[in-house]
Amino acid sequence: MKSEKISLPHLIGITCCLGLALAAHVSSLPPWVLATIVLCAAIRLTLGLRNGGLPPRWLLMTVSGLAIALLWLRFRTFTGLAAGTALLALMAGLKLLETRLKRDFYIITLIIFFLCIAALLNSESFWLLGYLIGTAWLTALTLLRVTTTQPAPNWLLSLRFSGRLLLQALPLMLILWLLFPRLSSPLWNFGVGSHSAESGLSDSLNPGDITELAMTDDVAFRVRFATQPPPPSEQYWRGPVLHDFDGRVWRHSLGLPARNRPATLETEGPAYKYTINLEPHQHTWVYTLDWPSEWNLPGAGLTGDYTLVEAYPVSRPIDVTATSYTHVRTAAPLSREARYRDTQLPEDRNPRARALSAQLRSEHPDDLGLVQAVLDMFSKQAFYYTLTPPALGAESVDDFLFNTRRGFCGHYASAFATLMRGAGIPARIVTGYQGGTYNRFANYWIVQQNRAHAWVEVWMEPRGWVRIDPTSAINPSRVEASVNDAVGADEPLADHWQRRSGWFGDAWLRLDQLRDLWREQIITFNQDSQERLLVKLHVPEPDGQKLVLVLSGALSLVFLWLTWQLKRELNPRSPDKLARSYHRLCTKLAAAGLARHAYEGAEAYGARVASLRPDLGAAVTALCRQYSLLRYARQSAHPTLSQFQAAVRAFRAGPGRVRPARARRPGSPGSSRS
Helix, strand or coil: CCCCECCHHHHHHHHHHHHHHHHCCCCCCCHHHHHHHHHHHHHHHHHHHCCCCCCCHHHHHHHHHHHHHHHHHHHCCCCCHHHHHHHHHHHHHHHHHCCCEHHHHHHHHHHHHHHHHHHHHHCCCHHHHHHHHHHHHHHHHHHHHHHCCCCCCCHHHHHHHHHHHHHHHHHHHHHHHHHCCCCCCCCCCCCCCCCCCCCCCCCEECCCCCHHHHCCCCEEEEEEECCCCCCHHHCEEEEEEEEEECCCCEEECCCHHHHCCCCCEEEECCCEEEEEEECCCCCCEECEECCEEEECCCCCEECCCCCEECCCCCCCCEEEEEEECCEEEECCCCCHHHHHHCCCCCCCCCHHHHHHHHHHHHHCCCHHHHHHHHHHHHHHCCCEECCCCCCCCCCHHHHHHHHHCEECHHHHHHHHHHHHHHCCCCEEEEEEEECCEEECCCCEEEEEHHHEEEEEEEEECCCEEEEECHHHHCCHHHECCCCCCCCECCECCCCHHHHHCHHHHHHHHHHHHHHHHHHHHHHCCCHHHHHHHHHHCCCCCCCHHHHHHHHHHHHHHHHHHHHHHHHHHHCCCCCCHHHHHHHHHHHHHHHCCCCCCCCCCHHHHHHHHHHHCHHHHHHHHHHHHHHHHHHHCCCCCCCCHHHHHHHHHHCCCCCCCCCCCCCCCCCCCCCCCC
16 A cells, blocks of 8 residues: 655654754764755755655765765764764655655654664753653654544644653653663663763863863762861862973873872871762763872772872763872872972973072072962962963963963963972972862752862972962952852852852752752662662562563563553443433343334333333333433433433333334334434
């Protein structure tokens, strides 16, 4: 049987659904793929509006060949999440060009559902899931209106029906999510990390790089303290440490610090125990509170500069339980090679900064005095804190210290470390995050990307490495009022939006609590979570075999329920109360040998019963008359349904002799009355 053609409204509907599904991939699909799909949709809708035919087949084949060739040149593969999603999107757009029959419509619908799944594989956002559920709902609505064999109901009824279908699938989804056995590694490899965008800090610092992070509210990690948290001024979350400096860019050294064992530390002050819920950032380092002493990651270890690193990049959310101290002393002296590495400066770069450093050293032979002198310079002279600094020249440190004098944490950390090294004091730049926002509704701290920060560690005998934050030296009067940085000089936790609008801040914290719940209960649901679920279900000694048994039982119950629902949909509605009462009356009369004929109306049946059983005539005739009035006449002037039901219940046919029926002439009264 040949498929039916689809109408223009249906074509517009499926095009809109495809657009909604592709909107979730705008940031990951190549622009030319999106442009090709938009062009295909515009051409097909234009032809539909003009009642024109489809483009010639040779043109479709040529465009398809060119598009697939470009896709191969872009990804060099058709497998993996990025390449596979782009191929699916391109196929949907090209299929739209030749969509004419219902079977073409079904193919595009199937691709839309696969695009929704691909979006979930590429992101773990709670809000994206809600958006994609809405997209699937509208796609199911469009599919329902195309496949119905009867005139389609109005849009509201169709929306309710498609929503009911999705709700009926919800129990099956929950059972599979909770009880389907989880594997320790993915069943297949989509190559998620190959083309995904990185977030967070990088392993280099060029003044200006942290600007983008400082302007975003994305969450870097959340922290729950098992002990009393440290004061906000001591919440420095350690990331990569930068040693190599070429005169403009600071870089993470891949050599000695990574291979060396960290020196032994003498701890001071309280120990802080906490758990970090770390978001993916595609690097190997794990952010911890200065200075980490214990952690629960089996494959992680400390580098020579006290950065906690994993064996593989953090490509998925992880939870790290650690213990740190905010005050330590280095027990061992600084090695010769470490001193040499952390005092190196390029001889042909930033000559004015080197000269200033030599001058300050001559004036302050004591290391501590020199450090204080540089901090006083930043505090008392006209240095400004801003997230929109002017561009720096080739001699970036000289340009900042003597010309622009405007910048943010990266500028001040770079200049301070350069001046320290020029005076012979070992110095290195530490990048990470500073401070956090406390969520009082869930008792954890939120550290966002806008709290990205850079500070300096200098070697001070006999204490060892000492943290110096030159940004904090800036006079508050020289901090731009519009700065929304987490490390705003004098106030590290300057949450302006929370102070100025309390209700907005509370709403934001509530939403973050919901996102955290989504992460803990859904995203990180694994084998251990399933075992805990079986324990809650009172399954003794839970293991994989019992998990499968529970899954089979739950699926059986769900399928039985779905079968019952399907039976209700297919079977006609049961008779109403009036019909059931009339049927009861007919049953009583049939038991007395007075069964109703299929062609008889109520009053004709009553007349026939009266002629055969005069003793029942008055009662049956009255009951049949009441039924006709209740069924077909206005209700106000007639007996109520309850009165009719009571009269039927009270009626008794009883034994009696049935009078032989007389033959009726066609057309006589009562012969065809209904």
